[in-house]
Amino acid sequence: xxxxxxxSQWPDPQTAQQLAEALLAYYDRQGRxxxxxxxxxxxxxxxxxxxxxxxxxxxxxPYYGRFLERFPSVSALASADLADVLHLWQGLGxxxxxxxxxxAALLIRHEQGGQLPQRLEQWxxxxxxxxxxxxxxxxxxxxxxxxILDGNVKRVLSRYIALREPxxxxxxxxxxxxxxxxxxxxxxxxxxxxxIMDLGATLCTRTKPDCPRCPWQSGCRAxxxxxxxxxxxxxxxxKAKPHQFQIATLIQDKEGRLLVCLRPETGLLAxxxxxxxxxxxxxxxxxxxxxxxxxxxxxxxxxEKSEFAGVINHTFTHFHLxxxxxxxxxxxxxxxxxKAQEYxxxxxxxxxxxxxxxxxxxxxxxxxxxxxx
DNA sequence: GAGACGTGGCA
DNA sequence: TTGCCAAGTCT
Numbered sequence: 001x002x003x004x005x006x007x008s009q010w011p012d013p014q015t016a017q018q019l020a021e022a023l024l025a026y027y028d029r030q031g032r033x034x035x036x037x038x039x040x041x042x043x044x045x046x047x048x049x050x051x052x053x054x055x056x057x058x059x060x061x062p063y064y065g066r067f068l069e070r071f072p073s074v075s076a077l078a079s080a081d082l083a084d085v086l087h088l089w090q091g092l093g094x095x096x097x098x099x100x101x102x103x104a105a106l107l108i109r110h111e112q113g114g115q116l117p118q119r120l121e122q123w124x125x126x127x128x129x130x131x132x133x134x135x136x137x138x139x140x141x142x143x144x145x146x147x148i149l150d151g152n153v154k155r156v157l158s159r160y161i162a163l164r165e166p167x168x169x170x171x172x173x174x175x176x177x178x179x180x181x182x183x184x185x186x187x188x189x190x191x192x193x194x195x196i197m198d199l200g201a202t203l204c205t206r207t208k209p210d211c212p213r214c215p216w217q218s219g220c221r222a223x224x225x226x227x228x229x230x231x232x233x234x235x236x237x238x239k240a241k242p243h244q245f246q247i248a249t250l251i252q253d254k255e256g257r258l259l260v261c262l263r264p265e266t267g268l269l270a271x272x273x274x275x276x277x278x279x280x281x282x283x284x285x286x287x288x289x290x291x292x293x294x295x296x297x298x299x300x301x302x303x304e305k306s307e308f309a310g311v312i313n314h315t316f317t318h319f320h321l322x323x324x325x326x327x328x329x330x331x332x333x334x335x336x337x338x339k340a341q342e343y344x345x346x347x348x349x350x351x352x353x354x355x356x357x358x359x360x361x362x363x364x365x366x367x368x369x370x371x372x373x
Numbered sequence: 374g375a376g377a378c379g380t381g382g383c384a
Numbered sequence: 385t386t387g388c389c390a391a392g393t394c395t
Contacts, residue, residue, distance in 0.1 A: 052391040059381070059390085093379025096393080130393045150391045170374080197391055206389075207384070238387090268378070317378055358380065 020185035026215040027195030045141035086355035100128025145189040147180040152200025158232035162221035250367030261340035
């Protein structure tokens with residue numbers, strides 16, 4: 001039988017069962033061994049699923065261990081300061097996930113008496129948990145027969161039926177969700193969810209899929225056509241990332257402490273700490289020391305000396321950033337002309353305790369070397 | 374539907 | 385070097 005994406009009734013129950021059994025046999029034989037596998041604690045599954053959103057297994061593993069050591073239960077997480085949660089998340093990216101995880105722990109303590117939900121709608125009502133994560137948590141954590149549809153599953157299924165529809169389109173997602181639901185077995189749905197993600201992560205990879213080892217090879221349309229690379233179909237090219245430019249100032253007082261500011265609670269790198277900075281006109285060239293002292297004056301700071309410390313280039317999801325960094329010896333004044341939620345003069349050790357992004361760690365690493373004066 | 378939201382790895 | 389992406393969600 002040749003599957004066809006136009007036949008939305010595919011697969012029939014018998015075909016679905018055969019595919020699930022083949023996949024489970026593959027999983028039993030060569031599924032990956034991962035820290036959250038075989039885990040009975042729903043909280044731990046939850047944490048793993050949040051960390052794994054848009055993030056590779058290899059990156060997540062060390063964070064997962066450190067996070068659970070520090071916050072071993074939903075109660076421990078709910079009792080924690082958000083800043084400490086963000087500190088364990090620093091470098092992992094998408095910091096909104098950490099804020100949502102913490103917020104959800106508080107909601108669970110307040111509204112469920114600390115008991116984790118057992119129903120899909122309850123999980124999906126929590127911040128940071130959408131349809132796929134909710135399904136994954138209950139499938140893996142409670143062996144409930146919910147279908148997941150993440151990047152791996154989209155790739156595997158779109159290849160299996162040679163789906164011409166872009167996978168991120170409404171029509172494409174509808175077909176894939178339906179297919180994912182039909183394939184999800186009533187027996188061992190949790191293992192099945194992990195098995196299909198393993199398949200996508202290790203055999204049915206974006207480039208160079210290892211079809212000969214695939215338990216679904218015989219029925220895979222893309223493989224039959226020799227067009228594995230054509231799927232999943234994506235929409236048109238994305239726009240080029242814009243390029244932004246900034247100044248960052250590492251202002252050091254006579255005790256060697258650095259002036260650091262708290263970013264707003266919303267938006268990019270929310271709630272993380274950074275040195276004072278300023279957006280630059282994209283057309284300007286690297287600022288002169290004269291421009292830097294003018295900027296400091298505008299903030300209300302007088303600097304004794306300043307010197308160029310280096311350039312940091314960093315790429316975010318949606319733009320490139322170049323940061324011209326300067327070291328400044330603080331002479332006097334207060335940061336009255338600068339918009340910051342909060343700021344302070346802190347030692348290197350104290351700053352280590354604050355949550356910072358990878359970008360701002362790179363910038364601040366330029367500040368503890370031979371300062372001016 | 375499209376864009377915001379991080380980072381490191383890889384072709 | 386540049387682009388794409390890896391267990392998505394929210395606005």
